[in-house]
Amino acid sequence: MKSTLFRNDIKGIKTVVVKTGSRILTCSGHELRVKNLVDDLATIHHSGVKVILVSSGAIARGMSALNLQKRPEDIPLQQACASIGQNGLMNLYQQHFTKQNILIGQVLLTWDDLRNKKRYLNLRNTLFQLLECGCIPIVNENDSVGIEEIQFGNNDVLGAQIALLTHADLFVNLTDVGGLYDKNPQKSADARHIPLVPMTSSSVQKFACDKKNNLSVGGMSTKIKAAEMVTKAGIPTLIGNGFDSNLLSVIKDKNSATLFMPSPKKMPSKDRWLAFAGQSRGKIVVDQGACSAIKNRGKSLLAAGIIDTCDNFKTGDMVDIVCIDGSPIAKGLVNFSSSEIQLIRGCNTKKLREKLGKIRFDEVILRDNMVVV
Numbered sequence: 052m053k054s055t056l057f058r059n060d061i062k063g064i065k066t067v068v069v070k071t072g073s074r075i076l077t078c079s080g081h082e083l084r085v086k087n088l089v090d091d092l093a094t095i096h097h098s099g100v101k102v103i104l105v106s107s108g109a110i111a112r113g114m115s116a117l118n119l120q121k122r123p124e125d126i127p128l129q130q131a132c133a134s135i136g137q138n139g140l141m142n143l144y145q146q147h148f149t150k151q152n153i154l155i156g157q158v159l160l161t162w163d164d165l166r167n168k169k170r171y172l173n174l175r176n177t178l179f180q181l182l183e184c185g186c187i188p189i190v191n192e193n194d195s196v197g198i199e200e201i202q203f204g205n206n207d208v209l210g211a212q213i214a215l216l217t218h219a220d221l222f223v224n225l226t227d228v229g230g231l232y233d234k235n236p237q238k239s240a241d242a243r244h245i246p247l248v249p250m251t252s253s254s255v256q257k258f259a260c261d262k263k264n265n266l267s268v269g270g271m272s273t274k275i276k277a278a279e280m281v282t283k284a285g286i287p288t289l290i291g292n293g294f295d296s297n298l299l300s301v302i303k304d305k306n307s308a309t310l311f312m313p314s315p316k317k318m319p320s321k322d323r324w325l326a327f328a329g330q331s332r333g334k335i336v337v338d339q340g341a342c343s344a345i346k347n348r349g350k351s352l353l354a355a356g357i358i359d360t361c362d363n364f365k366t367g368d369m370v371d372i373v374c375i376d377g378s379p380i381a382k383g384l385v386n387f388s389s390s391e392i393q394l395i396r397g398c399n400t401k402k403l404r405e406k407l408g409k410i411r412f413d414e415v416i417l418r419d420n421m422v423v424v
């Protein structure tokens with residue numbers, strides 16, 4: 052059964068993360084759309100594939116409960132909408148999933164839960180445990196507590212983060228168009244559908260015809276950015292139509308989706324956190340020699356190659372490693388504080404002890420704690 056659900060070019064799917072947007076869940080006809088979505092998720096789940104749903108729709112449902120036609124600009128009002136709407140959203144899912152005999156678990160998150168490594172790992176354990184219990188976790192942003200700097204901004208990035216965190220084998224991003232087109236399909240009848248993107252690169256961003264609407268945030272460009280993150284880590288991504296089409300068609304039918312092919316190498320968990328979730332506390336500027344040793348020869352960062360630091364950071368913080376022209380090379384967990392690095396920059400390893408006394412590491416950033424970006 053499992054093998055016939057997915058298109059031939061995405062094989063061996065054990066865990067899938069599906070993200071659905073607000074319009075799918077709230078615009079006219081949503082009763083049938085939600086039922087169909089849940090039925091399709093149930094089919095995938097009953098076939099033995101683990102399923103996680105990332106669902107928007109809290110703010111939009113809250114808006115409708117409060118008779119608001121337009122998404123409010125005012126943050127507290129958006130948060131009130133989310134608080135009211137999230138209940139309704141979960142109630143709706145609960146009703147439909149109960150009919151399918153499937154338990155669901157609600158998980159609400161802010162960026163802080165991912166930036167903090169301990170919370171990131173706890174969250175991973177919770178999601179794995181929910182899957183182990185046979186549940187479908189339903190994840191949304193915790194909009195009623197999220198203030199600007201801890202907000203994801205849109206659920207495309209949240210969906211990508213959940214796919215990365217749970218080592219999913221597929222990320223499906225459901226929207227109201229059938230994926231990527233060379234022109235806006237709602238404006239040009241001759242718009243051509245792009246069924247396959249071999250390697251996500253900034254060149255496909257030109258096809259992102261974003262449109263604003265009154266219900267949701269994010270458009271095709273945030274979906275491409277999310278696909279870029281996920282495929283870099285080795286996970287294929289489908290962007291497809293969950294509005295006029297069904298999830299099962301999106302995962303099976305080339306014409307209702309665009310498949311973004313992944314990088315052939317799966318990125319290990321700790322690299323995923325460094326590359327996509329951790330927050331940099333500062334920068335280390337390195338010379339050409341260190342730049343090439345890190346990029347081309349898989350080396351650790353030594354004090355000898357360091358030219359300067361920016362911002363104050365502590366031992367154990369995550370920092371960006373950049374070239375002299377400011378271009379990013381890598382991210383990593385640093386073994387010395389910025390003030391210690393100011394004393395040892397340019398020094399060879401022997402001199403570190405002279406300058407700092409007792410030291411725990413010869414390397415400023417160990418290769419094992421670094422990811423090249």
Ligand code: GLU
Binds near residue numbers: 106191206268
């Ligand atoms: N978390 C928001 C909600 O549930 C949606 C954000 C988005 O539209 O991507 O309403």
